[in-house]
Amino acid sequence: MTPPDYSHRHLRLGWWWLFVFAGLGLILETLHGFKIGAYLNVSNETRRLMWRLAHAHGTLLGAVNILYGLTLRGDNPPARDPRTISQCLIGASALLPLGFFLGGVEFYQGDPGLGILVVPVGAVLLLAALFLIASTMGKSRPPAPRDRAKIR
Amino acid sequence: MSKTLVAVIVVAVVFAGAFGDAVFREPSAVVREQAIQTRPIQHPADGYASSDGCQACHPSQFASWRASYHRTMTGVATPESVAADFDGVTVTQVPGHPMRLERRGRELWAELDEPDWDGTGDAPPRITRQVVMTTGSHHQQIYWYATGHGRLLGQLPAIRLVADDRWIPRRSAVMHPPNIPLVSESGSWNAVCVSCHTTLGKTALGTPWGEQPLFAQRIDTTATEFGIACESCHGPAADHIRANRNPARRYALHLAGSADQSIVQPLRLDARRSSEVCGQCHGLWEFYDAAAERAANDSGLPYRPGDELTKTRFIVQPSSNADSPTMKRLLAEDANFVRDIFWSDGMVRATGREYNGLIDSPCYRNAKDDQHRLTCFSCHSMHREPGDQRSDREWADDQLKPQARGNGACLECHAAIGERLTAHTHHQQESSGSSCYNCHMPHTTYGLLKTIRSHQISNPSVQASLDTGRPNACNLCHLDKTHQWTAEYLERWYKTPQPASMSDDDRTIAAALVSMLKGDAGQRAIIAQAFGATAAHQASGTAWMAPYLSLLLNDSYDAVRYIAARSLRTLPGYETFVFDFVANDTDRAANQRRALGLWRDMRNRDGRPADATLLFNRDGSFIADRIDRLTNQRNNRRVFYRE
Numbered sequence: 001m002t003p004p005d006y007s008h009r010h011l012r013l014g015w016w017w018l019f020v021f022a023g024l025g026l027i028l029e030t031l032h033g034f035k036i037g038a039y040l041n042v043s044n045e046t047r048r049l050m051w052r053l054a055h056a057h058g059t060l061l062g063a064v065n066i067l068y069g070l071t072l073r074g075d076n077p078p079a080r081d082p083r084t085i086s087q088c089l090i091g092a093s094a095l096l097p098l099g100f101f102l103g104g105v106e107f108y109q110g111d112p113g114l115g116i117l118v119v120p121v122g123a124v125l126l127l128a129a130l131f132l133i134a135s136t137m138g139k140s141r142p143p144a145p146r147d148r149a150k151i152r
Numbered sequence: 153m154s155k156t157l158v159a160v161i162v163v164a165v166v167f168a169g170a171f172g173d174a175v176f177r178e179p180s181a182v183v184r185e186q187a188i189q190t191r192p193i194q195h196p197a198d199g200y201a202s203s204d205g206c207q208a209c210h211p212s213q214f215a216s217w218r219a220s221y222h223r224t225m226t227g228v229a230t231p232e233s234v235a236a237d238f239d240g241v242t243v244t245q246v247p248g249h250p251m252r253l254e255r256r257g258r259e260l261w262a263e264l265d266e267p268d269w270d271g272t273g274d275a276p277p278r279i280t281r282q283v284v285m286t287t288g289s290h291h292q293q294i295y296w297y298a299t300g301h302g303r304l305l306g307q308l309p310a311i312r313l314v315a316d317d318r319w320i321p322r323r324s325a326v327m328h329p330p331n332i333p334l335v336s337e338s339g340s341w342n343a344v345c346v347s348c349h350t351t352l353g354k355t356a357l358g359t360p361w362g363e364q365p366l367f368a369q370r371i372d373t374t375a376t377e378f379g380i381a382c383e384s385c386h387g388p389a390a391d392h393i394r395a396n397r398n399p400a401r402r403y404a405l406h407l408a409g410s411a412d413q414s415i416v417q418p419l420r421l422d423a424r425r426s427s428e429v430c431g432q433c434h435g436l437w438e439f440y441d442a443a444a445e446r447a448a449n450d451s452g453l454p455y456r457p458g459d460e461l462t463k464t465r466f467i468v469q470p471s472s473n474a475d476s477p478t479m480k481r482l483l484a485e486d487a488n489f490v491r492d493i494f495w496s497d498g499m500v501r502a503t504g505r506e507y508n509g510l511i512d513s514p515c516y517r518n519a520k521d522d523q524h525r526l527t528c529f530s531c532h533s534m535h536r537e538p539g540d541q542r543s544d545r546e547w548a549d550d551q552l553k554p555q556a557r558g559n560g561a562c563l564e565c566h567a568a569i570g571e572r573l574t575a576h577t578h579h580q581q582e583s584s585g586s587s588c589y590n591c592h593m594p595h596t597t598y599g600l601l602k603t604i605r606s607h608q609i610s611n612p613s614v615q616a617s618l619d620t621g622r623p624n625a626c627n628l629c630h631l632d633k634t635h636q637w638t639a640e641y642l643e644r645w646y647k648t649p650q651p652a653s654m655s656d657d658d659r660t661i662a663a664a665l666v667s668m669l670k671g672d673a674g675q676r677a678i679i680a681q682a683f684g685a686t687a688a689h690q691a692s693g694t695a696w697m698a699p700y701l702s703l704l705l706n707d708s709y710d711a712v713r714y715i716a717a718r719s720l721r722t723l724p725g726y727e728t729f730v731f732d733f734v735a736n737d738t739d740r741a742a743n744q745r746r747a748l749g750l751w752r753d754m755r756n757r758d759g760r761p762a763d764a765t766l767l768f769n770r771d772g773s774f775i776a777d778r779i780d781r782l783t784n785q786r787n788n789r790r791v792f793y794r795e
Contacts, residue, residue, distance in 0.1 A: 041538070042215040042216075043538050045212070046211065108403075109210050109212070110207075110208050110210060110211055114403070114407075
């Protein structure tokens with residue numbers, strides 16, 4: 001069985017995420033441009049905040065996925081199992097913007113809707129992915145000649 | 153980086169998020185206020201938290217409150233909050249020497265004659281004081297300076313008339329008799345304004361009011377918040393805020409749709425209790441005894457939203473408690489106590505007492521159940537409703553619900569009348585005569601240099617007009633008609649019995665003119681304002697009005713002159729008429745002659761009114777002897793409204 005190409009998967013996901021959530025930004029600008037009350041009225045401040053957060057998180061997570069995909073193609077990719085990191089990153093990329101978006105669809109005055117409940121899950125997945133990447137970044141580098149001698 | 157270090161960082165971030173309020177508490181606002189020694193300060197206590205904590209969960213309610221005049225009822229004087237220019241301005245509209253205003257950076261200062269002059273020496277000394285507080289922002293703005301004695305405030309002798317963008321003497325802004333001695337208003341903010349213009353204000357005078365000179369005692373006035381803020385109507389909120397920091401609690405309430413018992417929601421109270429929330433300030437009340445007053449001095453008023461209002465204060469309601477021991481005591485202390493606020497039948501005639509009118513209304517008293525009982529919230533909404541297209545300013549003007557701007561509020565109960573509106577009103581559907589308010593809540597209450605609607609629902613009654621002197625709704629629009637005319641129509645249309653007897657004047661002279669010429673200053677003000685109403689112009693014509701309004705331009709009461717001039721400017725040909733109601737007698741008389749001259753010119757050009765009801769002879773000249781007789785019969789009683 002051919003091992004999955006994580007680099008390609010995350011590059012592809014990242015660019016699509018950038019496209020989708022930059023598109024959401026355009027939609028939000030349109031709502032501003034036409035002064036849509038459902039988005040701009042003071043009573044909808046929570047929705048405005050949530051959708052802006054969805055836009056920002058989705059776009060930034062797109063960039064993170066691209067960075068991760070490029071990192072995997074480098075000389076010194078993270079040493080940990082890329083499958084776990086990939087699953088965490090994809091989960092975070094889905095849950096964070098989706099949670100914020102849903103939190104703004106239905107909301108309770110200053111409290112977002114129940115969709116917000118998936119945001120902490122996404123945040124934990126993101127932190128886990130980032131930790132796994134950061135903590136093993138560069139550890140797969142082949143030992144220097146001097147170290148090789150020590151090993152012997 | 154070690155895993156332990158990463159774990160510590162993660163835990164710290166989560167902890168800071170959960171307990172951020174404690175970790176990142178901003179000390180500035182509270183500390184800044186407590187450092188101030190020369191004016192009342194804002195100091196949340198006794199379970200109050202101030203509106204700062206409300207916005208995060210209730211953004212739209214917070215925003216509409218921010219837009220309301222309740223918020224700006226009193227506040228700290230800053231270059232942004234004052235409605236007047238203080239930058240090197242000289243104000244001449246004051247007793248004594250002119251007052252000088254200046255800005256020192258962001259501070260506002262005034263140089264004025266000492267209002268608390270003890271009479272020694274030839275003239276009051278000049279004092280220079282920092283202006284630290286304001287009261288009002290909508291119609292008028294009053295300014296308060298730091299006296300330098302504790303937190304005691306003194307009042308500038310001139311106020312800003314916001315609509316006219318001008319200064320006027322403070323006493324000209326109220327309906328007070330002319331030539332009464334000037335009294336210092338020092339301490340009025342601390343002892344009077346604080347109770348209703350702030351949230352949980354505490355006067356904190358060292359001794360009961362009047363017992364010792366103000367400048368000889370401790371004055372430590374504080375309030376939870378300046379202005380009428382969230383907790384004025386919802387009660388103390390510290391526990392509510394604390395409880396709702398827990399998201400699980402909030403979502404449990406959201407999902408269950410149940411009421412949060414940690415805070416008062418006036419709309420969920422029963423009709424009586426909910427109206428009492430407004431009545432705590434929009435009603436005339438007194439303490440039951442000196443001990444209660446003293447307790448409130450130290451701890452603030454004991455009433456909390458949801459409480460029974462009469463448990464802690466006496467609601468002055470002549471129609472129901474005129475013979476009570478408390479009322480007798482109050483009348484013994486001040487015989488004019490009731491007369492200065494109420495018509496002789498017990499209906500309120502001074503503004504700010506709408507609750508007294510409400511609870512005497514049949515729609516409140518006689519409601520078959522709580523669902524049908526008229527409350528303040530039947531017409532008003534303290535928060536702008538979603539979908540309300542009005543601007544903030546338009547909404548804030550009267551805080552009426554959108555549907556209450558027409559007949560909607562009344563027709564919720566009186567739907568049958570709405571189905572046959574013109575049969576009931578005998579006026580055209582869209583005319584002012586088919587407005588429920590105009591007939592059942594006419595402008596017979598006075599305050600802030602204008603008249604407002606009576607908040608006691610009533611039916612037009614000539615008998616009541618004859619008994620009390622209060623103009624009836626019909627004759628406030630049909631200014632050219634007699635009481636006899638009105639009585640006949642009320643009998644024909646509504647089977648209202650005609651008064652048993654009526655004077656010759658009431659039968660033959662327009663009721664508005666009888667009130668204007670014979671009435672007291674309060675009646676004259678009501679009639680003068682009615683002369684400026686578009687509906688009255690349409691119903692009564694305008695060609696005859698100017699000379700009568702001109703008569704009032706030299707009225708002895710400043711407020712009557714002001715209203716007469718404002719109404720005069722609504723008449724054709726007077727749109728640009730300039731009249732200074734606080735000018736000296738000579739200038740006022742000259743302007744009065746000018747107004748009459750304008751009318752004569754128009755009369756000669758457009759024709760002469762020749763209606764005896766309006767006191768004109770057939771040749772258009774005045775029936776002078778009748779006018780003189782009515783004027784000589786004028787009710788010159790002292791009118792002193794507690795606005």
